[in-house]
Amino acid sequence: MSGAPVRVAVRRLAHGEGLDLPSYATDGAAGMDVVSAENVTIEAGARHAVATGLSVAIPAGYEIQVRPRSGLAFKHGITVPNTPGTIDSDYRGELKVLLINHGNESFAIARGDRVAQLVLAPVTRASWDEVEELDATGRGSGGFGSTGGHARL
Numbered sequence: 001m002s003g004a005p006v007r008v009a010v011r012r013l014a015h016g017e018g019l020d021l022p023s024y025a026t027d028g029a030a031g032m033d034v035v036s037a038e039n040v041t042i043e044a045g046a047r048h049a050v051a052t053g054l055s056v057a058i059p060a061g062y063e064i065q066v067r068p069r070s071g072l073a074f075k076h077g078i079t080v081p082n083t084p085g086t087i088d089s090d091y092r093g094e095l096k097v098l099l100i101n102h103g104n105e106s107f108a109i110a111r112g113d114r115v116a117q118l119v120l121a122p123v124t125r126a127s128w129d130e131v132e133e134l135d136a137t138g139r140g141s142g143g144f145g146s147t148g149g150h151a152r153l
C-alpha cells in the first residue's frame, strides 16, 4: 500500500440502505469486504448475481476487481465464476457479485453477510502495433504444459 487512498464515489440504492459500505477488515487488507443486500440461498451447482445495493463511479484509470473470499471458497465451495469480476470506471449500474456454489450443499446468504472482496486496481490500456513477424524467443509457440507436468523441474 502506498499513498493516500483513491477517492471513489459510492451511491446507496434504496435496497442498500442501512448496510455497511465495503471496508477493509485489517490495516493491510488488499480488498474491501462487500456485503449482500439480499437474503438468498444458492443451491449446490447454482449461480446467483448477488445484489450489493451500491453503485459506484470509479475514477478514470482504475477498475474494481470482484474477488472471492478464500474462507467461503475453502469451507463451502462458494466462489466468483468470473473472477476477478471487472467493474469498469464508466459503469453506473448496481455492483453485483456473481457467485457459484461448487459445494454439495445449498448455501444461505443473509442480508449484511460479507460475500466477496473488492480490490481497486490501476488499469493500463494497450494500443496495437500490427506487425508481419514477432521477435523470436526461447519459448516460441510452446505453451499449455510444454515445459512438463507439475513435477519439480
Ligand SMILES: O=c1ccn([C@H]2C[C@H](O)[C@@H](COP(=O)(O)OP(=O)(O)OP(=O)(O)O)O2)c(=O)[nH]1
Pocket: 066, 082, 085, 086, 087, 088, 089, 091, 094, 095, 096, 097, 098
Ligand atoms: O462481477 C461483476 C462483473 C461486472 N459487473 C458490472 C460492472 C461492469 O462494468 C459491467 C460489465 O461487466 P463485463 O464487462 O464483465 O460484462 P460483459 O459480459 O462484457 O458485458 P458488457 O457488454 O455489458 O460489457 O457489469 C458487476 O457488477 N459485477
